[in-house]
Amino acid sequence: MAFFKVREIVKFFGGLAAVNGVSFEVQEGEICGLIGPNGSGKTTIFNLINGYFPLNKGEVIFQNEKISGLKPHQICQRGIGRTFQVVKPLKRMSVLDNVIASAFLRRHSRAEAQQLAEETIEFCGLTHYTDKLAKSLPIASRKRLEITRALATLPKLLILDETAAGLNPHELEEAIGLIKKIRDSGITIIIVEHIMKVIMTISDHIVAINHGRLIARGTPTEVASNPEVVKAYFGEDYRA
Amino acid sequence: MKRPFGQLFLLFLLLILPLVIREAYYQHLMILVLMWVAIGSGWNLISGFTGQVLFGAAAFFGFGAYTAALLSSKLGLSAWWGLPLGGILSVAIAFPFGWICFRLRGPYFALATLALNEIFRHVATIWESLTDGMIGILVMQTFVSKAPYYYVALAIAVVSIVVIDRVMQSRWGYYFVSIREDQDAAESMGINTLYYKMLSLCISAFLIGITGALYTNYMGFIDPKVVFSLHDISIMAILVGIVGGVGTIYGPLVGAFIMVAVQEIFRSGGFGLLNFIGRSTGWPFMSSITKFVGDAHVLSFGILVIIVILFLPNGVVGDWPVIRKMFVRSKDQAV
Numbered sequence: 001m002a003f004f005k006v007r008e009i010v011k012f013f014g015g016l017a018a019v020n021g022v023s024f025e026v027q028e029g030e031i032c033g034l035i036g037p038n039g040s041g042k043t044t045i046f047n048l049i050n051g052y053f054p055l056n057k058g059e060v061i062f063q064n065e066k067i068s069g070l071k072p073h074q075i076c077q078r079g080i081g082r083t084f085q086v087v088k089p090l091k092r093m094s095v096l097d098n099v100i101a102s103a104f105l106r107r108h109s110r111a112e113a114q115q116l117a118e119e120t121i122e123f124c125g126l127t128h129y130t131d132k133l134a135k136s137l138p139i140a141s142r143k144r145l146e147i148t149r150a151l152a153t154l155p156k157l158l159i160l161d162e163t164a165a166g167l168n169p170h171e172l173e174e175a176i177g178l179i180k181k182i183r184d185s186g187i188t189i190i191i192v193e194h195i196m197k198v199i200m201t202i203s204d205h206i207v208a209i210n211h212g213r214l215i216a217r218g219t220p221t222e223v224a225s226n227p228e229v230v231k232a233y234f235g236e237d238y239r240a
Numbered sequence: 241m242k243r244p245f246g247q248l249f250l251l252f253l254l255l256i257l258p259l260v261i262r263e264a265y266y267q268h269l270m271i272l273v274l275m276w277v278a279i280g281s282g283w284n285l286i287s288g289f290t291g292q293v294l295f296g297a298a299a300f301f302g303f304g305a306y307t308a309a310l311l312s313s314k315l316g317l318s319a320w321w322g323l324p325l326g327g328i329l330s331v332a333i334a335f336p337f338g339w340i341c342f343r344l345r346g347p348y349f350a351l352a353t354l355a356l357n358e359i360f361r362h363v364a365t366i367w368e369s370l371t372d373g374m375i376g377i378l379v380m381q382t383f384v385s386k387a388p389y390y391y392v393a394l395a396i397a398v399v400s401i402v403v404i405d406r407v408m409q410s411r412w413g414y415y416f417v418s419i420r421e422d423q424d425a426a427e428s429m430g431i432n433t434l435y436y437k438m439l440s441l442c443i444s445a446f447l448i449g450i451t452g453a454l455y456t457n458y459m460g461f462i463d464p465k466v467v468f469s470l471h472d473i474s475i476m477a478i479l480v481g482i483v484g485g486v487g488t489i490y491g492p493l494v495g496a497f498i499m500v501a502v503q504e505i506f507r508s509g510g511f512g513l514l515n516f517i518g519r520s521t522g523w524p525f526m527s528s529i530t531k532f533v534g535d536a537h538v539l540s541f542g543i544l545v546i547i548v549i550l551f552l553p554n555g556v557v558g559d560w561p562v563i564r565k566m567f568v569r570s571k572d573q574a575v
């Protein structure tokens with residue numbers, strides 16, 4: 001039985017099928033890359049997994065339990081953490097308070113929640129910003145705060161939506177390091193990323209979609225050489 | 241929190257106040273201030289800390305007030321039973337209301353609370369067999385002196401502030417503020433936003449409801465126009481909240497002082513100053529000015545909101561550093 005699985009999921013926005021019958025599986029402990037051109041439906045898939053949008057069809061199964069139909073907070077309680085592509089910092093709270101709020105999911109006293117929050121902040125390298133207001137953070141740190149907050153809910157599966165977009169090369173290296181460190185701590189990851197260098201180096205397995213449909217699946221090298229994927233990214237006329 | 245000393249001193253001052261200021265008029269104003277501290281704190285919890293704007297605080301205030309009045313007029317019980325019961329029944333209203341209306345976000349929730357306010361006012365007006373409609377309900381007051389009412393109001397005000405202070409340092413408080421800052425983020429952090437919004441509304445409704453019940457006991461008379469007043473209760477609650485400082489523990493305390501003073505200045509024509517000028521100068525237009533100022537307090541509320549939003553968007557408590565800087569700077573310039 002797969003650790004995590006989506007089966008034939010469908011989501012319509014009016015007449016537009018943003019996600020149209022996508023199925024894939026993720027094994028425990030791996031990093032699964034989800035790729036596709038702009039508007040191909042990646043964020044929508046995350047929103048379906050996370051329960052932010054209801055599914056029109058299909059199901060999402062996590063650890064042998066059907067989780068589609070649950071509310072986002074219930075899905076988080078089951079052990080799926082997420083970040084948002086358009087970051088959602090709790091602006092008028094300090095970084096520490098942002099993370100304490102999410103640490104309260106697994107820790108009941110204030111002191112324990114604060115301890116978990118501080119550990120997670122350190123793990124993610126945000127210690128420097130602990131007492132800063134979230135709205136004062138630069139974008140790279142905001143992205144990192146998204147990850148920190150998700151991690152503080154102690155997820156088993158973490159879904160990351162373009163957490164490396166808009167970072168400079170140095171920050172990018174750090175972000176890759178952090179994602180690997182999270183994987184090494186035993187958390188399974190599904191990651192959406194446009195930067196091919198990132199996705200190719202860290203993914204164990206890649207799922208490619210276009211126009212809401214699955215077009216390829218396999219190891220990074222397999223997917224990169226798949227003609228459908230090449231076509232989706234570079235157009236009909238591109239010849240390698 | 242940081243200076244328990246200052247707070248204990250303030251509490252001590254408030255405790256001895258009725259012994260020092262014996263004039264009934266000022267004691268009355270102080271009772272109003274304390275009641276507004278409780279109402280403002282309740283408003284602030286759901287609106288300031290949780291971010292769900294309560295536009296119809298009078299719904300709970302009036303409900304508590306009528307609970308107390310009906311206990312006395314229909315059941316022959318003491319209206320004081322209205323204090324616990326008015327709070328509890330307000331929660332009983334807030335619970336299903338929240339369950340339905342917290343599916344609405346932003347201004348829609350605010351409008352729904354406004355609708356609840358108006359529905360209650362109409363019901364209390366129309367259901368004459370129960371409430372005597374516009375005639376209102378008279379309740380025998382228990383005490384002649386104001387002091388006992390003052391101490392009950394003080395107790396409710398202190399409890400409101402202490403409860404909210406505690407709550408805001410707990411998990412609930414973190415959840416409330418997270419919901420205010422970003423509801424989608426909060427949900428995805430595992431926070432049951434519907435549940436916690438309802439919890440916050442229920443605590444608010446309780447505080448506002450018991451204050452309504454105290455109002456009945458204190459004033460000895462209520463009617464739908466007074467206790468379900470959109471402008472004298474619901475909007476006043478918002479003003480107490482924003483003038484003092486949205487989302488601050490002591491904001492409602494400061495806001496209550498300022499707003500009761502403002503209301504009183506207009507109601508009494510500058511504490512009788514306008515009347516005095518009119519009488520001593522004999523200018524005939526003074527009486528119409530006096531009357532105009534009395535009527536203009538609605539307008540003054542509007543102007544005050546605009547001033548506060550423009551210059552002190554975080555209220556007096558929230559923007560205290562700004563205010564201090566203003567005064568320090570002007571002193572520097574004077575030198």
Ligand SMILES: Nc1ncnc2c1ncn2[C@@H]1O[C@H](COP(=O)(O)OP(=O)(O)OP(=O)(O)O)[C@@H](O)[C@H]1O
Nearest residue numbers: 013016018036037038039040041042043044045085
């Ligand atoms: N809430 C929404 N309402 C209507 N249409 C939407 C909504 N969200 C997404 N869409 C549409 O669904 C399609 C897929 O969007 P989605 O955001 O999932 O793409 P994406 O793969 O994440 O793109 P990007 O790489 O730009 O982030 C797009 O055509 C988009 O316009």
Ligand SMILES: [Mg+2]
Nearest residue numbers: 042043044085
């Ligand atoms: Mg996207």
